[in-house]
Amino acid sequence: MxxxxxxxxxxxxxxxxxxxxxxxxxxxxxxxxxxxxxxxxxxxxxxxxxxxxKKANYVGEVSNQKRHGYGKYVYPNSFFLYEGEWSMGRKHGLGKLMMKDGSFYEGEFICGEIEGSGLRHWAKTGDSYSGEFKQGELHGFGVLQRASGETYEGQFCCGLREGHGSLTDSDGHAYLGSFHRDKRHGEGRIEYSNGDQYEGSWVLDQKQGQGVLRCVDGSLYDGQWRNNLFNGQGIMIHTSGMVWEGIWTNGRPLGGASIMVIEGGGEGGGGGGGGGRRRRRRRRRRFGSCPGEGLLRGSAAADGGRGRDRHE
Incomplete structure (x- = not known):
């Protein structure tokens, strides 16, 4: 037969x-x-x-029965396709690795690994990264642009933001400073989209330690922070001219009382050679409504709850 x-x-x-x-x-x-x-x-x-x-398909240059030189290779699972330079059977040099879902990497390869400078695009999320790589991970200096509009430019380590960098989020808040394990950590400065500014210490994406908040209306807080709130020793100079100085807890003066200074509220005229001169009056008062709450709410450090960042 x-x-x-x-x-x-x-x-x-x-x-x-x-x-x-x-x-x-x-x-x-x-x-x-x-x-x-x-x-x-x-x-x-x-x-x-x-x-x-079922074997993969390769078209290109060979040496000693190994892929060597320039060639195009379709992987056995047909999901990956590589076109570029080869050295003794491994991707080495400049090339482009394409995936069936539309994702790709284009740049340098060393001994079969994504290593050096290149461009990576993720089709599923729409995110793109241009910069340095190490063994396929974002590592070194680079720029990561997310589809949401967020942009980070700075140092990476093992795929995470690490070291110095600048971050502009989708709401327009711009941070410049230190990062650790993908979070703002260390010393940094942020300018919110409404014009408010904070400069000081951060711990795992929260204002913590010593810092200064300058609001666009002219109000200012200079002191200690914890969990994005005024906590510890600090002084607030409100745009109204009132000053609160002392210990703060969760955004309010401790015990509900502190020293208040009213600028330009003195009694003018009369003796003492002080005619027409403004005086400073210092007195104690109980807090009914503390401008510190409005300062937090009015600044970009609020997200609908007292002292929380809107963008976080």
């Missing part, structure tokens, strides 16, 4: 499970050793053909 073993092998290729069962039967029950060996060779050839049909 078949002219040679290869013809039988091609039939086996498309009926492999059935022929494997048959060869088991033939091997056990056939009396002639020559027939047993024939069927074994036929099945092995069919398996070989099946594996070759």
């Amino acid at each position: 078949f002219e040679d073993e290869q013809s039988i092998a091609y039939v086996c290729l498309y009926n492999l499970p059935s022929f494997i069962g048959f060869i088991s039967f033939a091997t056990l029950y056939c009396c002639k050793a020559e027939l047993q060996l024939l069927w074994i060779r036929v099945v092995m050839d069919a398996i070989k053909l099946k594996m070759e049909s």
Whole structure:
């Protein structure tokens, strides 16, 4: 029926499970050793053909039977396609690695790894990164642009923001300073979209430590922070001219009282050679409504709750 073993092998290729069962039967029950060996060779050839049909496709330069030079390679799973430079069977030099979903990397490769400078695009999120890589990870200096409008320019380590950098989020708030494990951490300065500014210490994306908040209306707080709120020793100079100085807790003066200074509220005229001169009056009062709350709410350090960042 078949002219040679290869013809039988091609039939086996498309009926492999059935022929494997048959060869088991033939091997056990056939009396002639020559027939047993024939069927074994036929099945092995069919398996070989099946594996070759699934092999990746490469078109390009070779050396010593290895991909070497410039070439195009489609991976066995057909999800990845690489076109670029090769060295002894590995991606090495400049090239582009494309994925079936539209994502890609274009840039430098070293010994098969994404290493050096390049451009990475993620089709699913729309994010893009241009900069340095190490073993496929964002590592070194680069610019990460997210589809949401957020842009980070600075240092990366193992895929995370680490070191000095600048971050502008989708709301227009611009931060310049230190990062640690992808969060603002250390010394930094942020300018909010409404014009308010904070400069000081950060701990894991929150204002914590010593810092100064300058509001666009002229109000100012200089002191200690914790969890994005006035906490500890600090002084507030309100745009109205009132000054609060003392210990703060969760955005309010401790105990509900402190020193208030009213600028330009003195009694003018009269003796003492002080006619027409404004005096400073210093007195204690109980706090009914503390301007510190308005300062936090009115600045970009609020997100609908007292002292929380809107953008966070």
